[in-house]
Amino acid sequence: MDIERVNLPGIGMQHSVTTSRGRRLGVVSHHTGRRDLVVYDKDDPDSTVVNVALTPDEANVVAELLGTARIVERLAELNRQVEGLVTQQIAIPAGSPYDGRTLGDTQTRTRTGASIVAVVRDREVFASPRPDFRFVAGDVIVAVGTADGTNAVASILTDG
Numbered sequence: 001m002d003i004e005r006v007n008l009p010g011i012g013m014q015h016s017v018t019t020s021r022g023r024r025l026g027v028v029s030h031h032t033g034r035r036d037l038v039v040y041d042k043d044d045p046d047s048t049v050v051n052v053a054l055t056p057d058e059a060n061v062v063a064e065l066l067g068t069a070r071i072v073e074r075l076a077e078l079n080r081q082v083e084g085l086v087t088q089q090i091a092i093p094a095g096s097p098y099d100g101r102t103l104g105d106t107q108t109r110t111r112t113g114a115s116i117v118a119v120v121r122d123r124e125v126f127a128s129p130r131p132d133f134r135f136v137a138g139d140v141i142v143a144v145g146t147a148d149g150t151n152a153v154a155s156i157l158t159d160g
Helices: 056-081 108-112 147-159
Strands: 004-008 012-018 024-030 035-040 048-054 086-091 115-121 124-127 140-145
Touching (some): 048 056, 108 115, 108 147, 140 147
Antiparallel strands (some): 004 012, 012 024, 024 035, 035 048, 086 140, 115 124
16 A cells, blocks of 8 residues: 655645545644544545544554554564564463563563563553553563563463
């Protein structure tokens, strides 16, 4: 899919795509941080039929909602491309020694060679969590590495 980028002097940047059904959608990124979701008129590609202004926080939530499936798709594609690379989803159980502790406390990367690439909490995805990210029981961790490495991550997070 091609992304059209247009600089909007004094406003920001416009990105637009055309769907497989011929519908043109866009995002206008203002210098202020505001984002506008735009649906263009099928008969007049320069006119909009819907324009939804989003605050920076609202734009982040929409991006996470749309990006969640993409993260899973990309990880699955990596599995197909790289022999020996696996992903594993690991739930933090109640009573885990890491319930309430940070990702950095686990030292999983150093101890296992596997990486924690995302955390799903309720319906929110935290992609590429930082070392100060604090786990809570019920979080689902997405680990990437060898089978042995991701199994070791699961053991660390569930047993200590």
